[in-house]
Amino acid sequence: MATVIEVARRRGTQIQWALPLAVYALSRLLQLTFVWWMADNGEVRSRLLAWDGGHFVRLAEEGYPTGYSYTTEGALTGNGLAFFPGYPMLVRIVHLATGLEVGTAAITVAWIAGAFAAVLLCALGTRLYDERVGVALTALFCTQPMSMALSMAYSEALFVAMVAGMFLFAHRGDWLLAGVFGLGAALTRPTGAAAALGLAVAAAMAVHQSRRAARDPDESDPPKPIWQPIAAAALALAGVPGYLLWVGLRVGDLGAWFDIQTAGWGTTFDYGRSTFEFVRTALRTGDGWIQVSIAWMVIGVVVLAAVAVAKKVWIPLQVYGLIALVMVLGQGGYYHSKPRLLVPVLLILVPPAIALGRAKPRTAALVLSGCAAFGLWYGSYLITVWHYAI
Template identity: 45%
Template sequence: MKTSTTTAISAQRISPETQHTAPAAPTAHPPKGAPRTPARNTWPHRAWHAAGPGLVIYGASAVLHLVLLALMSPPGAPGVHDKLLSWDGDLYRAIAQDGYPDSFTHDADGKVAGNNLAFFPAYPALIRAVHALTGLGYGTAALVAAHLAMIAALVAVHVLVSRLYDRRTATLATILLACAQPMAISFLMAYSESLFLALAAATLVAAHRRAWLTAGMFGLLTGLARPAAAAVAVALAVAVVMHLIRERRLTWRPVTALVLACAGTPAYLWWVGRRLDRPDAWFTIQRAGWDTRWDNGSSFWHFLGYAFTEADGWVPVSTAVLLLALIAATALAWQRGTWPPLLVYGTAILVLTLGQSNYYHSKLRLVVPALIFLIPLARGLSHARPRTTAIVLTAASLFGSWYGAYMLTAWHYAI
């Protein structure tokens, strides 16, 4: 009797009739003619979610930089267009327009002088592509290429920091990158910093996603943009080692990515040496034209001593103070659990810049792609009150944009 009752209850539980005894809730339909809300997983929404913050930050930062640069340019001086094409920008334009020289350049005394072979080919190639696609003059094409590369860089940085932390921290870091750095204006100039950062950040994003061959290709292109791509190769090596330790097996994709990332810069140095029939041709040109060589930071320490004891101008003192602040912020990033490849990349950029004998007033420009020293401040602001965050971002952005405009309008040497 008990068995029969149990069987009957079990049958009632699984009976289709029993399952549908309660009426289903009516499906809510929007009123006829009401606008439809787009699905959040559509391609346009995903694209805007990834690229939107970078585009907005680019627009705001470009307006701020260019307006301040225009306001600070004295009457009768070269205009904004010419300022953004000054110094190395004109050399990049010349490479895109006329190509590279096929021999050493010599001064009036017969000594080897610097020439355009010192500059890596990725950015001139982008200028030439913009010129071919748009018909713009090479100078304007150089500026368009830099702006396009800056957009790509800001989007890639925002995606990277979002993956590592959250979107709020990513937005703050991207604003600091584009506006608050003292020489962030170089991203808008006909210089290779914006392209280098775009390729470096894309390499790190691909490595974090474990898209190894993509990371390797971006690393290869980074190596054709600037010799500082050694920092990207080392960072990718750290990511590969971390992956191999985690997987406990050797696979070909991450190893291939690392080989590709290490190939770009040596390939260009080899090409220059072959073109001039001298293996050390690129290094010879660098030393002759810009006195750039590895000196273990000796020139940087001498500069600090000069800035704090003898210098009587704003630029050397401010440069020394700002560089020390960047070093301190980088050291702080080492204590905050930063993703090791990003930590290694940014620190290596800083070490490569400070460890060479390049001009002291160029160092703030050379470190703008490093990114790492912005992370502690961005993380701190992400937990601050909105009012505090707004005040800090506004003050930092105004100072950084003003500083860059000052260096282009009042400082009489190359940046």
């Protein structure tokens, strides 16, 4: 009997960290192989540090600018203040602590953060459903069309690690850790506001349950203190407004962050008008397969979100996912950045993960292999052959 218990414990430990790490490592190896194969002269490093990666590296080296930036013609343009501080500051810490060149430190932080994201996401899926769903969720996350961002000097990997950890600890009732991870998410990307609202819903559910337990004389467990979930939610909710306020005070204009985003990347929130027009145009007269493929992805994620709601996914995860999806699809900007911006919207991965978790192992393996082959190739194509920023 003791042997059986020990085997079960070891198997549980393997599911918790070894298997998601193996999935993550294999996906990164295949991804980098694709990049090496498709890039000019097999140049991988420059591709991993491209576009926004350059901004993050400069922030880690030089810190934040003190005000607006302008073109030579005097027009307002984007600068480093558009980027939240979690990832570049962590890169700076690693650079100073280890002596790694800043670009190398940026890639290292992203890779390590991605490993944590895989482990925490698998644990979250396992807790909400079961082990097979947890593994399928991790595999889908690591191989989705722009999972390439997990290998680049971008903040997506760190953000997902924070969000997955936040929801995992909230579901366990470890509210101090949930609040810390929620604040970390809020200081890493603007969609941290959606994560904080998801945590606030989880906290409200916990407070309601605690009060109901206090009124129930038959409840065997003593009611938990309600200040912990409230404090966790408040901590996470303070992150995004705190950074926006800091930028406003630094520049001398409380709307500075929004002005910088609009000037540099055209990401004004227009309630989805730009996205709708893009999809309609792409499907009617689109002349490039990237444009058309992204249009179908946008349609697909909306459908998956609706299915997730119908399947009654854990409500805090629903709240985060739906708000994050609205933030991505509701803003203007470069259409070819949409697949990357959708990487942290974990809700859309839950329905296929449940289906794969319920499928026969051979069927699940074949489907995941096909998804991985396309997703890993697609992301590699977009940062090597495709000529625009992602």
